Amino acid sequence: MIYTQAKWEREDENLYEPLLSEKDGKEVEVDSSLPDELTRDSLELPDLSEPELARHYTRLSQMNYGIDSGPYPLGSCTMKYNPKFTEDVAALPSASVHPDRSEGSVQGTLELLHGLQDYLARIGGMDAVSLQPPAGAAGEFTGILVAKAFHEANGEGERRTEIIVPDSAHGTNPASAALGGYDVVELPSAEDGRVEVDALEAAVGERTALFMLTNPNTLGLFERDIERIAEIVHDAGGLLYYDGANLNALLGRARPGDMGFDIMHYNVHKTFATPHGGGGPGAGPVGVAEKLAEFLPAPRVRKTNGTYERFDPERTIGKVHGFAGNWFVLVKAYAYIARLGDEGLSDASAKAVLNANYLASQIEYDVPHEPFHHEFVASAGDQDAADVAKRMLDYGVHPPTTKWPEIVSEALMTEPTEIENRETLDHLAEAFNAVAAEDDETLEAAPERTTARRIDQASAARNLRLSWRALSE
Numbered sequence: 288m289i290y291t292q293a294k295w296e297r298e299d300e301n302l303y304e305p306l307l308s309e310k311d312g313k314e315v316e317v318d319s320s321l322p323d324e325l326t327r328d329s330l331e332l333p334d335l336s337e338p339e340l341a342r343h344y345t346r347l348s349q350m351n352y353g354i355d356s357g358p359y360p361l362g363s364c365t366m367k368y369n370p371k372f373t374e375d376v377a378a379l380p381s382a383s384v385h386p387d388r389s390e391g392s393v394q395g396t397l398e399l400l401h402g403l404q405d406y407l408a409r410i411g412g413m414d415a416v417s418l419q420p421p422a423g424a425a426g427e428f429t430g431i432l433v434a435k436a437f438h439e440a441n442g443e444g445e446r447r448t449e450i451i452v453p454d455s456a457h458g459t460n461p462a463s464a465a466l467g468g469y470d471v472v473e474l475p476s477a478e479d480g481r482v483e484v485d486a487l488e489a490a491v492g493e494r495t496a497l498f499m500l501t502n503p504n505t506l507g508l509f510e511r512d513i514e515r516i517a518e519i520v521h522d523a524g525g526l527l528y529y530d531g532a533n534l535n536a537l538l539g540r541a542r543p544g545d546m547g548f549d550i551m552h553y554n555v556h557k558t559f560a561t562p563h564g565g566g567g568p569g570a571g572p573v574g575v576a577e578k579l580a581e582f583l584p585a586p587r588v589r590k591t592n593g594t595y596e597r598f599d600p601e602r603t604i605g606k607v608h609g610f611a612g613n614w615f616v617l618v619k620a621y622a623y624i625a626r627l628g629d630e631g632l633s634d635a636s637a638k639a640v641l642n643a644n645y646l647a648s649q650i651e652y653d654v655p656h657e658p659f660h661h662e663f664v665a666s667a668g669d670q671d672a673a674d675v676a677k678r679m680l681d682y683g684v685h686p687p688t689t690k691w692p693e694i695v696s697e698a699l700m701t702e703p704t705e706i707e708n709r710e711t712l713d714h715l716a717e718a719f720n721a722v723a724a725e726d727d728e729t730l731e732a733a734p735e736r737t738t739a740r741r742i743d744q745a746s747a748a749r750n751l752r753l754s755w756r757a758l759s760e
């Protein structure tokens with residue numbers, strides 16, 4: 288398949304669809320009850336018909352790549368398809384209630400929140416859930432604050448100053464630990480990519496507050512020694528944290544709570560088909576074992592004598608977000624879980640694992656660590672993984688996550704998710720294999736068929752220009 292992204296070019300050298308503010312405008316009179324000094328008399332606004340507006344946004348979308356354009360096998364940072372029916376549910380008029388309304392008038396809203404707390408607790412094997420954190424990373428930070436409150440309540444706050452994190456962990460794990468005021472102890476992985484139990488035993492001690500672990504880990508490998516790991520951490524008085532980014536590998540089969548985890552976050556945008564934080568807003572609920580429930584953020588929702596009510600856990604760490612969290616995202620997660628049910632969720636998980644294994648079996652890049660679950664990390668070998676990623680765009684597919692985890696050289700971390708069919712997986716494999724056979728010159732010149740050619744990513748990240756005015760200046 289030859290893929291070419293749309294180009295809406297102007298006659299001059301600039302390649303872009305004009306901004307709405309650059310189109311012909313008209314002066315609109317401002318009629319406001321605000322004080323005069325706060326208003327202007329008139330305002331120039333673009334003068335556009337509905338089709339012009341629709342075309343503008345359609346063109347912009349054609350110059351971009353998204354999950355609605357093609358597969359998006361971005362390992363760990365998973366972009367699952369967000370089913371449109373969940374948008375319909377979130378758009379129901381009854382979903383748009385002001386969060387400050389009296390409890391008696393929002394029983395349906397509270398019932399949904401209560402139902403989602405329950406669903407997530409059951410799925411994760413946790414005893415209590417807070418829906419407030421607005422992303423996975425925010426969930427980590429919340430979980431760390433809860434752990435801190437627990438240790439402080441036991442008189443061990445000052446002594447437990449360390450959080451242990453494997454070297455394969457997502458960057459947000461050590462970042463959240465540091466933000467929580469802890470010293471981060473990095474644990475090197477064993478040769479097979481899993482936790483080295485002896486190394487953990489040596490690292491854990493009376494200073495350990497928490498050990499953060501992803502299971503399956505970022506290589507897609509299940510930590511087979513998880514029960515021993517939990518024992519080691521608990522025997523030292525520490526807590527075990529589950530990074531839920533990879534929960535979709537386990538749904539309906541195994542539960543973090545049963546493995547001995549005390550705290551977890553759920554990346555609902557990875558597991559329950561909701562928007563990701565950056566494109567969202569997102570959500571990152573936190574579940575805990577009974578002994579930690581009293582420290583969860585406030586408010587939570589409970590049912591008392593047939594009535595739903597908000598309540599503050601006894602020794603709550605306070606709020607980590609306004610009201611219940613990002614409500615519309617929570618509505619979508621609830622709708623997705625309710626629609627799929629127990630069977631649908633475990634089927635989604637089985638297909639996620641099957642798809643990853645099928646795709647890996649079809650590509651020519653080496654996959655050093657097996658057997659993996661819902662994602663795998665291939666090595667680009669002598670090629671530069673970042674160049675491979677850029678070139679894959681020319682084949683009409685989004686690239687995998689690259690250069691992480693660092694324990695695989697030139698890593699291509701790939702997660703096709705359960706939503707792709709065999710034809711799409713074959714297309715993905717063809718793209719991988721075509722790129723694997725190409726020379727460095729071709730790779731370095733890529734992408735050629737996208738609207739924007741290769742951008743300077745480091746400058747884009749370091750010199751943020753987030754407004755048109757800043758860019759023009």
Ligand SMILES: Cc1ncc(COP(=O)(O)O)c(C=O)c1O
Nearest residue numbers: 363364422423424457459530532
């Ligand atoms: C393993 C892992 N942990 C945590 C996170 C953080 O989640 P979020 O992006 O929702 O903040 C990610 C993000 O992709 C992840 O892959």
